[in-house]
Amino acid sequence: MSRLDKSAIVAGPGYSRWLIPPAALAVHLSIGQVYAFSVFKNSLVESFDTSLTAIGWVFSLAIVMLGLSAAVLGTWVERSGPRKAMVVAALCWGTGFLVGSAGIATGQLWLLYLGYGVIGGIGLGIGYISPVSTLIKWFPDRPGLATGMAIMGFGGGALIASPLSNRLMALYDADFVSTEPTAVASSSALAQTFLTLGIVYTVFMLIGATLVRVPPGHGDDATAEHSPGTNGALVRASRAIRTPQFWFLWVVLFCNVTAGIGILEQAAPMIQDFFRENGDSTVSAAAAGGFVGVLSLANMLGRFVWSSLSDRIGRKPTYVMYLGVGLVMYLLLALFGDSSTVVFVALAVVIISYYGGGFATVPAYLKDLFGTLEVGAIHGRLLTAWAAAGVAGPLIVNGILDTVGEPGNLVAADYRPALLTMVGVLAVGFVANLLIRPVDESHFDDHAHAAHEDRAPEEAVR
């Protein structure tokens, strides 16, 4: 295992830091597949002869395991280094598909829960945080740009996985026509698709693990030169979760994700409902599908564009934009979204780009607050906000919509209570962001801080 250790992957002189983003992207493009899971839903329901809810739990389980594993294993990832973490993530993610494939082939739904949901979910959590800390250390001057590139890959992964999965199912089942909304692939084709994806993703992620390096001087945590936060902070993860800054940021991420899910969850039926006259929608099912595609692009590009912008305007003002402008956009959507499809789409695009941006900018925000000492582990703990929002967002939206009818048969006014609730959620996040102040010195790690102080005069002399 020594070749996987952090000490074995210290970059030599002249190693290009521009190899690190593709290494990170190889992982994030692979695990981003999880957001394309819905492409299997109809076929899985038919294959297991079960309900949509029972299949929906596979995705929910994977997202909850993502949050839990990132939180529990964050410190291990930080100490083991990116290569070992990427290899473990690749093995978990690949094994998840293989066990899921066995479950489909044998008609055992519990194996799909265990494989894709639990084992794959652990791979998601480790994989998601594995390159973040390393990217920040390689790009101390542009942490938002660096993590934006990687986390953009998580959004991009779904764009690849959706058409790829459809092609694979059509390859293994000649009767499967992906363009038909009710098309279902056979169990055998599904099992083979899972098997193929498991192998492809494992190999792709392992290539990322091969490319990744830690910057010179970061092979040993005890002697590594860490970049402090904006006020000189170098804080360990165990200490960070005892600061108000961590929990304010937790609330910020939770609110931003909850509000985004409010639209993403219902995107296709929502746009049809907003433009319904006398029972019929003026937006076709194909156009509604196109709207989902537009939102996927906004989600992906928002991660890169807004996170990069945060390097210039600062993290706090960026979140003021996500939550403050997002709040206004949500309000406009609730009040005037049904005035025209152009207005509706434009507002939704901005909201979803902020949703993606919120994910991508948060590691750099953590770096500003706590320094790079254990930023990966702190990020892992913060991702529990994502898992919580993944449960709360759909619960809030579905709970409110259930009182008025079923999405797909509603009108714009029926969405107003849910959208206005999201305005309130964003307002809470907006206030939480304003309350974030630099971390108090009492939380600084004495050893790391003293080592940094000792180095500073030496560097000044040089």
Added chain:
Amino acid sequence: MSTNDDHTTTSPALVAGAWALVGLPLAYGLWQTLVKASALFTG
């Protein structure tokens, strides 16, 4: 490629290859999504 590399510069071809490895699938996904998204304006 060995760990603790002893070479002094990374080959530009390696950097280009690594970016192509992730860029090509991403371009495929983007193209497919653009085709799908175009239905919003034509469908």
